[in-house]
Amino acid sequence: MAEELIDLAGVTRSVLLPDDQELHILRGINLSICSGDHTAIIGRSGCGKSTLLNLLGLLDLPTAGELTFMGVPARQLSGNARARLRGSSVGFVFQQFNLLPGRSALENVVTPLMYATGRDFWKRRELAMDMLDRVGLSHRAGTHPALLSGGEQQRVAIARALVRRPRLILADEPTGALDVDTGQAVMALLDTVATESGAALVTITHDVNVAALARSCYRLDQGVLSALSVPAAATA
Template identity: 70%
Template sequence: MRHRTGPPAASDGAPLVSLRGVTRTVRILDAEDLHVLRGIDLDIHRGDRVAIVGRSGSGKSTLLNLLGLLDVPTEGGLFFEGADARRLGADERARLRGSAVGFVFQQFNLLPGRTALDNVMTPLLYAGGRQFWRREKLAAAMLERVGLGSRLRELPQKLSGGEQQRVAIARALVRGPRLILADEPTGALDLDTGAAVMDLLDDVARETGAALVTITHDVSVAARSQDLYRLDAGVLSRQVVPA
């Protein structure tokens, strides 16, 4: 089958992110190439709730890196708000990623010697204009939004796992991203705390109109999505969302 490599037509509803026949191949010296992703077609619109499941090594992290403009395809088309990512330089992709994409990881990746407020302010150091000059107020307001308004000056090691994940979420959301990418966001949390974290992500995404893409092994997290996909040996297929 031939895949379209141009951006989707206006009648497609202007996806936020669009992948057309995307492959990602790793060249290995003196060995066969490793085909990580094979012919991925995917559209993600503002407000979408998408879950992607798959075994370890199936290519999920590679796909997340492409969606977040951390990488570009080997072949095929990757379009972010209509811009062809393969035609953007690394600096252009970094600027677009910084303003439009928020990452939430299983490992919280907080700066250990910095307060919760400092951690959330970090992305705003790369912002311009009002966001930069109002970075402390914006970070404090986002921590208040995630229920940590009284813990602004705490270091990460003084916070519980759930609180650390909330700081990480506040950091991901403080610049108002249009796309939120969550990589196993509940994997290091107990069941109740994980559910609370997903409630928070769902609520904030709904309020801001952002798309939320979650990579997960958790059936209960997958069941929250509107669209569910399985990635198996680099091939993406649509699934029925569990009831």
């Protein structure tokens, strides 16, 4: 039976505007993510996708409701404890890659391991090179981001997200800056690597074609999350 990694029960997220009005971004979100899941959350710009991603990645806490990560209520964790859990268990893949321009592909992938302990720290370059090899870029290890194609940069970003073997992978519009063919290849790679490691993959997207690659789909509209049937393309 798959292990439940994260559970949101009646979660809301609101912010107070300068005029003291409350802006409700997320409303009563119920969502469970288990190990091995591939879940897509689709919605238009401004619907609250990034806010939901921040909650799933323990960057923020709910205004109300309960968020549990690996059996522990997030509210019981200090900011430092959430940061440690996020660093060890959550991998982020961003649309704009967020690679460090002055560092090689290998150095970018090594970066998360600088905060590791024990074997992961001492073997950090070896682990980073192994992950680059898994995404087909070991031959580009010494290359800086400016000399990599968009698809290569995204694969470096994926390697960086996965090098600490996270339990949960959060991909925020991972194909938004890529052409269709490269985007499909990146999503296939991300799904394959996540499946091999038993990690849960959550893709935040506005693209129904990307959502079709997931095994469960949800729509976020005006802060309300509802289940969708998996598009036929995903099961063909």
